[in-house]
Structures are given as structure tokens and as C-alpha cells.
Amino acid sequence: MTTNRKSDNMPKTAPSQPAPSPNPALQIVSLSRKVSDPVPKEAAIEAANRKLKALMKEYQTSLYKCLEDQGKLIAKINDSNTTADQKKAHLAKINELHRLAQKHKESFDRLSGL
Numbered sequence: 001m002t003t004n005r006k007s008d009n010m011p012k013t014a015p016s017q018p019a020p021s022p023n024p025a026l027q028i029v030s031l032s033r034k035v036s037d038p039v040p041k042e043a044a045i046e047a048a049n050r051k052l053k054a055l056m057k058e059y060q061t062s063l064y065k066c067l068e069d070q071g072k073l074i075a076k077i078n079d080s081n082t083t084a085d086q087k088k089a090h091l092a093k094i095n096e097l098h099r100l101a102q103k104h105k106e107s108f109d110r111l112s113g114l
Contacts, residue, residue, distance in 0.1 A: 052111060059108040066101035070094050 073090045076082055082090070 056108055056111050057109070059104045063101050063104040065106065066097045066104065070097050070101070073097070 073094045077087050077090050077094075
């Protein structure tokens with residue numbers, strides 16, 4: 001047994017209030033996002049290449065600086081006026097510079113492989 005509800009028998013009508021108009025400020029924002037062109041691929045690639053070259057140059061410069069500093073410290077170790085404690089300190093610094101230079105070389109090699 002089915003019962004008819006009063007609301008089922010009433011005709012469907014549009015809502016009495018009109019839909020609110022969209023906010024014009026929001027429309028401007030959404031249109032400006034659509035209008036603005038994304039950066040062309042070529043320009044983005046060129047920018048990435050410039051950054052990569054700059055980073056490689058930085059690693060290369062730092063690597064050469066580490067090697068230069070190591071050479072200066074070796075000269076100080078070989079100096080007859082250097083005490084044993086100073087030689088140990090210089091040798092520790094050389095080892096530290098060697099590790100840093102090795103990291104820069106590995107980073108440079110990775111970047112040059114891109």
C-alpha cells in the first residue's frame with residue numbers, strides 16, 4: 001500500500017529567490033590566473049641551465065680553493081720552524097679540506113652528468 005504525500009503531488013517550481021550573482025572581485029582574480037601565461041618551457045630550461053652552470057662554477061671554485069689551501073698547509077708543515085703541535089693541526093685541517101674537496105668533486109661530477 002502506497003501513500004501519496006502532499007509534497008509528492010505538488011508541482012516542482014523554481015526557488016523563490018534568485019541565485020546570488022558571483023562576486024566580481026572573485027571573477028577578476030580567476031580571470032587573471034587564466035590570462036597570465038605560464039613561463040615558456042624554453043625560458044624555464046634556459047634558467048635552469050644558468051643555475052646549473054653557476055652551481056658548477058661555485059663547486060669548481062671551492063674545489064680549487066680547497067686544493068690551494070691544502071698546498072699552503074703542506075708548505076707550512078714542511079717549514080722547519082713549525083712545531084709538532086702545529087704540524088698536527090695543519091694535518092687535521094688538510095684532511096678536513098680533502099674531505100670537503102672530495103664532496104665538491106663528487107657534486108661537480110653529478111651535476112656535469114646532467
